[in-house]
Amino acid sequence: MQRTKFGEMACSIARTLDVIGEPWSPLILRDVWVGMNRFDQLQADLGISRKVLTERLNHLVEQGVLERVPYDKRPRYEYRLTAKGAELVDLLMVMAAWGDRWLAGEAGPPVLYRHHACGEISRVDLRCAHCGEPMHAGDVDLLPGPGAAVSG
Amino acid sequence: MQRTKFGEMACSIARTLDVIGEPWSPLILRDVWVGMNRFDQLQADLGISRKVLTERLNHLVEQGVLERVPYDKRPRYEYRLTAKGAELVDLLMVMAAWGDRWLAGEAGPPVLYRHHACGEISRVDLRCAHCGEPMHAGDVDLLPGPGAAVSG
DNA sequence: TTCTTGAGTTCCTTGAAGAGACTCCATGAC
DNA sequence: GTCATGGAGTCTCTTCAAGGAACTCAAGAA
Numbered sequence: 083m084q085r086t087k088f089g090e091m092a093c094s095i096a097r098t099l100d101v102i103g104e105p106w107s108p109l110i111l112r113d114v115w116v117g118m119n120r121f122d123q124l125q126a127d128l129g130i131s132r133k134v135l136t137e138r139l140n141h142l143v144e145q146g147v148l149e150r151v152p153y154d155k156r157p158r159y160e161y162r163l164t165a166k167g168a169e170l171v172d173l174l175m176v177m178a179a180w181g182d183r184w185l186a187g188e189a190g191p192p193v194l195y196r197h198h199a200c201g202e203i204s205r206v207d208l209r210c211a212h213c214g215e216p217m218h219a220g221d222v223d224l225l226p227g228p229g230a231a232v233s234g
Numbered sequence: 235m236q237r238t239k240f241g242e243m244a245c246s247i248a249r250t251l252d253v254i255g256e257p258w259s260p261l262i263l264r265d266v267w268v269g270m271n272r273f274d275q276l277q278a279d280l281g282i283s284r285k286v287l288t289e290r291l292n293h294l295v296e297q298g299v300l301e302r303v304p305y306d307k308r309p310r311y312e313y314r315l316t317a318k319g320a321e322l323v324d325l326l327m328v329m330a331a332w333g334d335r336w337l338a339g340e341a342g343p344p345v346l347y348r349h350h351a352c353g354e355i356s357r358v359d360l361r362c363a364h365c366g367e368p369m370h371a372g373d374v375d376l377l378p379g380p381g382a383a384v385s386g
Numbered sequence: 387t388t389c390t391t392g393a394g395t396t397c398c399t400t401g402a403a404g405a406g407a408c409t410c411c412a413t414g415a416c
Numbered sequence: 417g418t419c420a421t422g423g424a425g426t427c428t429c430t431t432c433a434a435g436g437a438a439c440t441c442a443a444g445a446a
Contacts, residue, residue, distance in 0.1 A: 088261065092344045094333025095264050095326055101337070105255065105434080109240065112247050115371060121393050131435045136394060156443050158392060166336050171371035172360055174247055176328045181246025184318050185253070189381030192244045196375040200365035203377070207363040208324055213352035214366075217359075219267060219323035223348040225355070229341030257403080273424050283404045288425060308412045310423060 092230065101145045101170075106130050107138050108174060111163075114148060115171045119160035142167070175206050244382065253297045253322075258282050259290050260326060263315075266300060267323045271312035294319070327358050 088096035088103065102108050106128065113124055125135050139161060142148040147167035150159045163171065175195070182191040182205070197204045210217040240248035240255065254260050258280065265276055277287050291313060294300040299319035302311045315323065327347070334343040334357070349356045362369040 091261075093261075093264070094330040094337065094343060094345065095260060096333075097337040098329045098333040099260060103257070103260070108247060108251060108255070109243075109245075112245070116376060122391090125393095131437090132394070133396085133436090134434060137433095154392090154443095156392075157394085157441080158443095168371055169332055169335070173325070173328050173332055175369075175371055175374075176325050176360070177250045178246040180321055180325055181248075181250040183321070185249040186246065186381055191246060191379040192381040193246065194377045194379040195369075196377060197362045197364060197367070197369055198373045198375070199367040199369075200362060202362075202364045204362045204364035204369070206360050206369050207366075208328070208358050209361045210349045210352060210354075210356045211359040212349060212354045212356035215349070215351040217327075217349055217351075217356070219320055219327055221350045222327075223350070224268060225346045225348055227343040227346040229338055229344040274422085277424095284406085284425070285427085286403060306412090306423090308423075309410080309425090310412090 098173075101142075101147060102173075104138060104141070106134060107142065108177070110135070110138055110142065111147070111167065111170060112174055114161050114163055114167075115174070119162060121159070121161075124161075172206075176208070179205050250325075253294075253299060254325075256290060256293070258286060259294065260329070262287070262290055262294065263299070263319065263322060264326055266313050266315055266319075267326070271314060273311075273313075276313075324358075328360070331357050 088099050091097070102111065109128055110124060110130075113127055118124055118127055121132075121135065121139070124130070124139075125132055128135070130138075139148065139150075143150050143161075145166075146164055147170055148161045149164055151162055152158060153160050178193065186192070194203045195205060196202065208217050209215065240251050243249070254263065261280055262276060262282075265279055270276055270279055273287065273291070276282070276291075277284055280287070282290075291300065291302075295302050295313075297318075298316055299322055300313045301316050303314055304310060305312050330345065338344070346355045347357060348354065360369050361367065
């Protein structure tokens with residue numbers, strides 16, 4: 083349904099939601115990220131209905147976020163992140179960082195992230211690609227871009 | 235419905251989805267961010283049904299992401315981002331950045347972001363809070379955190 | 387040959403989203 | 417005082433998506 087629900091909106095947020103905005107899609111991506119690549123693994127881990135899992139996987143493959151790779155001569159496939167999909171997982175890390183900060187409660191975060199480059203437990207931080215200073219929603223002005231006035 | 239759908243999962247991504255994972259919620263937040271603060275404005279801009287808009291706003295207020303502020307003696311309210319909500323908008327900026335990169339097409343991005351600190355058109359970049367180097371999904375190991383083994 | 391296993395399909399029921407009319411209530415116009 | 421207005425919702429009905437569970441299909445194992 084949601085396939086073209088938001089996409090007409092000339093808004094990159096809406097367009098992104100057309101790719102991973104449907105229920106379960108972000109969690110499917112997370113699972114693939116941590117190495118759960120197969121249909122039955124995903125179905126068992128998420129407790130999602132097989133029908134919906136099929137639909138979501140097909141959509142994510144169509145969108146170029148996952149690829150379906152045979153791993154056996156039998157009809158056996160597994161799902162892998164594409165480059166496009168890997169960058170979506172960056173988004174999931176930011177989502178996790180927000181959840182860690184605001185929803186983790188007493189127990190603390192369920193998952194820690196160790197950064198390869200420095201070897202430390204860390205978290206992701208948003209910075210300006212131009213000047214390197216922190217960049218948050220309150221630190222920017224929004225201007226119409228070249229793709230602003232899409233008509234039709 | 236989705237209110238506690240994913241939240242039991244001891245996963246900050248799932249918990250975050252319980253807050254803004256429902257259809258329309260991210261777009262409602264975006265609209266409030268850019269200054270559309272009132273019920274009828276939101277309803278007209280999004281084309282969402284009034285019933286669903288009511289449900290979403292209530293949920294976002296319950297979650298502490300928006301606050302409902304009277305702006306007149308009459309029963310007139312507007313919705314504002316809380317600090318918690320403003321940090322969610324950071325997530326939307328990352329979402330927009332992904333959409334700009336992968337879905338904008340020929341026309342280019344519909345919106346540009348000018349960073350206050352440097353005055354330049356820029357985009358958000360993910361860096362390690364510890365060492366300041368780029369931090370992407372492929373650059374981290376995941377380890378169980380203190381809140382990992384939530385039972386019940 | 388039959389069994390098993392991964393990867394889906396199909397069908398039926400339940401529950402959420404959409405559309406749009408209706409309500410409530412304080413104010414300003416008359 | 418009465419009426420009209422406009423923002424902010426509620427109510428109801430229909431449509432469409434999600435859940436659950438049984439069924440199918442292909443190929444290698446016993």
